[in-house]
Amino acid sequence: MAHEDRRLQVLRAIVQDYVSTNDPVGSKALAARHDLGVSPATIRNDMAVLEEEGYITQPHTSAGRVPTDKGYRFFVDRLSQVKPLSVAERRAIERFLDGALDLDDVLSRTVRLLAQLTRNVAVIQYPTLSRSAVRHLEVVQLAANRLLVVLITDTGRVEQRVVEIPPVTDAPAGVDPVAELRTLLNAAFVGAKLAEAGVKVADLLDTAPAHLRGLVAAVSATLVETLAEPGEDRLLVGGTANLTRGGALDFPGTLRPLLEALEEQVVVLRLMGEVDPGHVLVRIGEENAHEGFTGASLVSVGYGSAGSADLALGGLGVVGPTRMDYPGTMAAVRAVARYVGQLLAES
Amino acid sequence: MAHEDRRLQVLRAIVQDYVSTNDPVGSKALAARHDLGVSPATIRNDMAVLEEEGYITQPHTSAGRVPTDKGYRFFVDRLSQVKPLSVAERRAIERFLDGALDLDDVLSRTVRLLAQLTRNVAVIQYPTLSRSAVRHLEVVQLAANRLLVVLITDTGRVEQRVVEIPPVTDAPAGVDPVAELRTLLNAAFVGAKLAEAGVKVADLLDTAPAHLRGLVAAVSATLVETLAEPGEDRLLVGGTANLTRGGALDFPGTLRPLLEALEEQVVVLRLMGEVDPGHVLVRIGEENAHEGFTGASLVSVGYGSAGSADLALGGLGVVGPTRMDYPGTMAAVRAVARYVGQLLAES
DNA sequence: GTTGGCACTCGGGATCGGTGAGTGCCAGTC
DNA sequence: GACTGGCACTCACCGATCCCGAGTGCCAAC
Numbered sequence: 001m002a003h004e005d006r007r008l009q010v011l012r013a014i015v016q017d018y019v020s021t022n023d024p025v026g027s028k029a030l031a032a033r034h035d036l037g038v039s040p041a042t043i044r045n046d047m048a049v050l051e052e053e054g055y056i057t058q059p060h061t062s063a064g065r066v067p068t069d070k071g072y073r074f075f076v077d078r079l080s081q082v083k084p085l086s087v088a089e090r091r092a093i094e095r096f097l098d099g100a101l102d103l104d105d106v107l108s109r110t111v112r113l114l115a116q117l118t119r120n121v122a123v124i125q126y127p128t129l130s131r132s133a134v135r136h137l138e139v140v141q142l143a144a145n146r147l148l149v150v151l152i153t154d155t156g157r158v159e160q161r162v163v164e165i166p167p168v169t170d171a172p173a174g175v176d177p178v179a180e181l182r183t184l185l186n187a188a189f190v191g192a193k194l195a196e197a198g199v200k201v202a203d204l205l206d207t208a209p210a211h212l213r214g215l216v217a218a219v220s221a222t223l224v225e226t227l228a229e230p231g232e233d234r235l236l237v238g239g240t241a242n243l244t245r246g247g248a249l250d251f252p253g254t255l256r257p258l259l260e261a262l263e264e265q266v267v268v269l270r271l272m273g274e275v276d277p278g279h280v281l282v283r284i285g286e287e288n289a290h291e292g293f294t295g296a297s298l299v300s301v302g303y304g305s306a307g308s309a310d311l312a313l314g315g316l317g318v319v320g321p322t323r324m325d326y327p328g329t330m331a332a333v334r335a336v337a338r339y340v341g342q343l344l345a346e347s
Numbered sequence: 348m349a350h351e352d353r354r355l356q357v358l359r360a361i362v363q364d365y366v367s368t369n370d371p372v373g374s375k376a377l378a379a380r381h382d383l384g385v386s387p388a389t390i391r392n393d394m395a396v397l398e399e400e401g402y403i404t405q406p407h408t409s410a411g412r413v414p415t416d417k418g419y420r421f422f423v424d425r426l427s428q429v430k431p432l433s434v435a436e437r438r439a440i441e442r443f444l445d446g447a448l449d450l451d452d453v454l455s456r457t458v459r460l461l462a463q464l465t466r467n468v469a470v471i472q473y474p475t476l477s478r479s480a481v482r483h484l485e486v487v488q489l490a491a492n493r494l495l496v497v498l499i500t501d502t503g504r505v506e507q508r509v510v511e512i513p514p515v516t517d518a519p520a521g522v523d524p525v526a527e528l529r530t531l532l533n534a535a536f537v538g539a540k541l542a543e544a545g546v547k548v549a550d551l552l553d554t555a556p557a558h559l560r561g562l563v564a565a566v567s568a569t570l571v572e573t574l575a576e577p578g579e580d581r582l583l584v585g586g587t588a589n590l591t592r593g594g595a596l597d598f599p600g601t602l603r604p605l606l607e608a609l610e611e612q613v614v615v616l617r618l619m620g621e622v623d624p625g626h627v628l629v630r631i632g633e634e635n636a637h638e639g640f641t642g643a644s645l646v647s648v649g650y651g652s653a654g655s656a657d658l659a660l661g662g663l664g665v666v667g668p669t670r671m672d673y674p675g676t677m678a679a680v681r682a683v684a685r686y687v688g689q690l691l692a693e694s
Numbered sequence: 695g696t697t698g699g700c701a702c703t704c705g706g707g708a709t710c711g712g713t714g715a716g717t718g719c720c721a722g723t724c
Numbered sequence: 725g726a727c728t729g730g731c732a733c734t735c736a737c738c739g740a741t742c743c744c745g746a747g748t749g750c751c752a753a754c
Contacts, residue, residue: 003726003727024716026715026716026717027716027717028715028716029715029716038727038728039727039728039729040716040728040729041727041728041729041730042726042727042728044716044717044718045718045726045727047717048717048718058716058717059736060734060735060736061716061717061734061735061736062715062716062717062733062734062735062736063715063716063717063735063736064715064716064717065716101508101509102495102507102508102509103507104507135487135489135495136485136487138483138485138497138499140482140483140499142482142503148449148482148499148503150485150497150499150505152485152487152495152497152507156495156507156509158497158505158507160449160450160451160499160503160505161448161449162448162449162503238610239610240587240606240610241603241604241606241607241610243606244601244602244603244606245603254591255591256588256591256592257588259587259588259590259591260588263585263586263587263588350695371747373746373747373748374747374748375746375747376746376747385696385697386696386697386698387697387698387747388696388697388698388699389695389696389697391747391748391749392695392696392749394748395748395749405747405748406705407703407704407705408702408703408704408705408747408748409702409703409704409705409745409746409747409748410704410705410746410747410748411746411747411748412747
């Protein structure tokens with residue numbers, strides 16, 4: 001139907017105008033700014049229907065209309081078109097990320113870049129341990145009963161854990177049990193996906209020399225535990241200052257709960273949930289069933305495993321007000337993720 | 348002089364009342380809440396003098412008085428008395444920090460604890476590299492021309508750097524140059540204070556076998572550079588949500604510049620500057636010559652080297668509005684620093 | 695030096711029209 | 725049946741006005 005089609009045009013126009021002006025948009029202004037070919041009166045009728053269907057709402061009688069979460073959702077799913085990045089933006093991405101050497105560097109640059117590009121809060125998850133492989137394990141003795149185990153993954157992530165160990169009593173004279181342990185662990189784990197660590201541990205416990213069993217058990221337990229905890233996924237956050245853009249206009253409650261959620265990394269990680277590379281996920285307002293996030297949207301995507309259909313190494317994303325430039329943010333997030341994937345694949 | 352003395356009592360009372368109520372305090376309320384033994388009229392006279400001298404000010408004619416930065420400074424230096432922590436607070440500190448194993452854990456718990464105790468933003472600096480000693484150096488080959496060097500210090504800090512290396516051409520057959528390098532580096536550096544690294548490097552370059560010179564040079568350069576950069580001091584920030592406590596009342600401008608400064612760690616590090624253990628440093632408002640910090644105060648102290656007169660391993664502190672509970676914050680900061688120092692000394 | 699009294703100031707909150715953008719409805723037109 | 729112009733109506737917002745009360749400075753008296 002022709003007029004149903006136009007109604008969607010109207011919805012799109014409302015979203016676009018509201019995002020750019022932050023004022024509720026009325027029928028007259030809409031007719032003036034967009035070439036809809038009909039009079040304000042007609043638009044009013046369409047608006048009435050859209051409101052009926054729950055896509056838009058009025059803050060108060062006799063004000064313009066504002067999109068609802070449902071309206072944004074429809075816009076994102078059906079009405080927005082990919083907005084290609086400008087040349088300047090592409091160049092900014094390259095300039096910003098080139099020259100980064102280690103993982104920390106790449107991630108912290110990325111988060112700053114993304115915050116700056118989108119003028120919102122950016123988050124990036126460290127590469128998930130469970131999908132990384134072991135590049136090296138280092139063991140350093142801190143005290144008689146404590147070891148420091150350093151895990152280096154193929155994604156460049158370096159994790160440290162202190163392990164309490166039982167005293168080694170029956171070691172053969174003349175050998176350093178820690179050195180033995182190191183050799184043993186590396187022989188067993190290097191190259192292995194961390195997801196397979198559980199199996200390896202069982203093997204190792206069988207084959208290890210008797211005097212090392214205690215050590216191996218303690219260290220293995222810590223390793224497995226490290227991987228099991230979902231809390232071990234770490235998150236980097238940047239650009240929180242952007243939350244104050246537009247005064248208190250954007251986030252209706254205070255932004256306190258949002259700041260709390262951002263510090264409580266696990267909340268954001270759960271919201272990002274499973275991320276695919278290449279598939280940008282948008283969660284709008286109330287869809288984020290978490291206090292403080294109900295006035296915010298999260299645009300996220302997986303990075304890593306460039307081009308392939310593999311699982312992502314981790315996720316990155318942008319947090320902003322529901323009233324946000326979705327096409328632009330989605331494009332930025334996707335582009336940055338792709339670039340980060342390339343960078344990590346190189347190293 | 349008796350009345351000069353009373354004037355200071357008045358200043359103290361003003362600071363205390365203003366901090367707890369956040370309302371400009373007038374002569375009448377002051378007389379009612381404090382036992383100064385004189386009438387409001389007399390207090391008015393004192394206030395006039397205090398204002399004359401720049402310790403207090405009126406937001407507008409016919410409002411109460413508010414302390415100036417100078418007033419807070421005087422209060423902190425001369426009028427405040429140490430406020431011992433409550434038993435509950437002491438217990439909270441222990442409960443919060445006990446059970447932390449590795450350094451990251453200690454620091455992140457500390458920052459959360461401090462933010463919660465003081466209801467403000469807490470910051471803590473990682474132990475300065477230049478005052479740490481090397482516990483272990485690990486070298487892992489990433490690619491033909493890239494090494495990952497992992498530095499483990501006696502404070503438990505683990506730092507990673509990627510080093511671009513020249514190709515090794517003239518290695519004797521049958522030996523692994525990376526393994527050689529690892530042995531060589533550890534022999535040279537383990538136990539050495541990182542501040543002395545420069546000297547060690549020179550030695551090492553002389554004595555290293557010819558075919559390793561290139562490697563040693565590259566790695567050493569990175570190490571020295573790592574230490575030289577003051578930017579390598581890292582900072583952990585927590586409790587930013589507390590900035591929004593009291594609405595926009597506290598921070599007069601927006602809190603945007605403050606959030607930016609907190610993300611730009613180097614700003615905070617510079618403000619903390621040289622920290623002594625045991626000596627709590629308070630910087631008030633305009634004393635922090637940095638945009639965004641002019642409405643804020645920083646209470647900081649060094650931690651580490653428990654009891655001794657040594658230099659601090661790092662600093663920790665609290666950032667809040669100038670209108671803050673200085674005695675309480677100072678006590679909390681000092682107590683937490685002492686406890687952290689003990690924890691780190693144990694490991 | 696301290697105190698009570700007094701006139702004065704001025705920010706904040708409440709009240710109150712005016713204005714204008716925006717709406718819903720309706721009758722008329724294509 | 726869909727669109728349009730007209731029209732009455734509704735409110736949020738803005739500015740002006742007013743009032744109140746906390747607070748001050750000053751002064752004369754103790």
